[in-house]
Amino acid sequence: MKTESTIPLSKLTLPVGKRDHIQGPITAPKTLLEYGDYECPFCGAAYGIVKAVQQTLGPELCFAFRNFPLTNMHPHAEHSAEAAEAAGAQGKFWEMHDMLYENQNALEDEDLARYAAELGLDVPRLIREVETGAHKKRIREDFMSGVRSGVNGTPTFFINGVRHDGAYDYDILLAAIIEAEPLRK
Numbered sequence: 001m002k003t004e005s006t007i008p009l010s011k012l013t014l015p016v017g018k019r020d021h022i023q024g025p026i027t028a029p030k031t032l033l034e035y036g037d038y039e040c041p042f043c044g045a046a047y048g049i050v051k052a053v054q055q056t057l058g059p060e061l062c063f064a065f066r067n068f069p070l071t072n073m074h075p076h077a078e079h080s081a082e083a084a085e086a087a088g089a090q091g092k093f094w095e096m097h098d099m100l101y102e103n104q105n106a107l108e109d110e111d112l113a114r115y116a117a118e119l120g121l122d123v124p125r126l127i128r129e130v131e132t133g134a135h136k137k138r139i140r141e142d143f144m145s146g147v148r149s150g151v152n153g154t155p156t157f158f159i160n161g162v163r164h165d166g167a168y169d170y171d172i173l174l175a176a177i178i179e180a181e182p183l184r185k
Contacts, residue, residue, distance in 0.1 A: 010150035010163035020064040021093045023054065028062040030160060030177050035066050035146040037154040038081060038100040039074035039107055046155045047101040049170050056174060065097060066142035068154050076107035078139070083112040085135035086126040087119065095119050 016022065016031050034050065036043040054063055067084070069077035080100050087096030099115045100107065109130065116126040129135060146156065150163060157164040157173070160180045166172050 010165075012158045012161040012163070013148040014145040015161060016062065016064045020066065021088060021097070022062055022064045023094060024062040025059055026062055028060055029182060030057065030060055030180060031062045031064065031158075032173075032177060033064045033066065033158040035068035035142070035151045035154060035156045035158075037068055037070045037074055037077045038084065038097075039077045039104060040070065040154045041104070043155045044101055044104045046168050047098075049168060049173060052170050053174050053177065057177065061177065066146060067139045068143055068146045068151060068156070069139065070154060079109060079112060079130050080107050081139045082130040082133065082135050083116070083126060085138055086129040087116065087121055089129065089135070090121050090125070092119050092121060096121075 012033065016026070016033050018026075020033075032050070032053070034043075034046070036046075050063065054061055067081040069081045071078050084093055084096045084100060087093055096115060096119060099119065103111065103115070109127075112130060113123055113127055116123045149158070155168065157168060159177050160182070162180070164173070164176050166176055
C-alpha cells in the first residue's frame with residue numbers, strides 16, 4: 001500500500017522562464033503557474049483568488065500564465081487565447097488577460113476587437129493576428145507543455161514546479177504556496 005508521501009507528484013516539465021507571461025519577480029522564492037482557458041468558468045472563479053493571493057504575497061510570488069484552451073468545450077477559448085497573445089505582442093498581455101476573465105460572457109470576435117480598442121491596441125493588427133492564427137504556435141507550445149506535465153483540465157496550478165491537486169480557494173491555495181518546498185533556481 002502506498003502512503004501519501006510515496007505517491008509521485010506531477011512535476012512541471014517546462015520550468016517557468018523568460019518565455020512565459022509573468023507578474024512579479026522571476027527570482028521570487030515562490031512560483032505559481034496556471035494553465036488556464038479564458039472561457040472556463042472554473043478559471044473565471046480562480047481569477048479573483050489568484051489576484052488576492054498575489055496581493056497578499058507581493059514580491060514573494062512570481063505568477064505565470066500559460067494557455068490551455070479546451071476547444072471541444074469552449075468554442076471561444078482559442079480566439080481568446082489568440083487575442084491575449086496578440087495583445088502581448090503589443091505589450092499588453094496582462095491587460096487583455098484581465099479583460100477576458102472579467103468579461104467571460106462576452107468572448108465573440110467583436111468583443112475581442114472592442115477590448116483591444118479599450119486597451120488602446122492596434123485593433124486591425126490584433127484582428128488580423130487572431131484570424132490568421134499568428135500566435136497558434138505559442139498557444140500550442142503552452143498546451144503541449146501542460147499535457148506533458150499531466151494537465152488535463154483547467155485551471156491547473158503548479159506551485160514551485162509541482163502540481164497542486166488541492167482546492168484552489170484562497171485559504172488553501174495561499175497555504176499551499178507558503179508551505180511549498182523552496183524552488184531550486
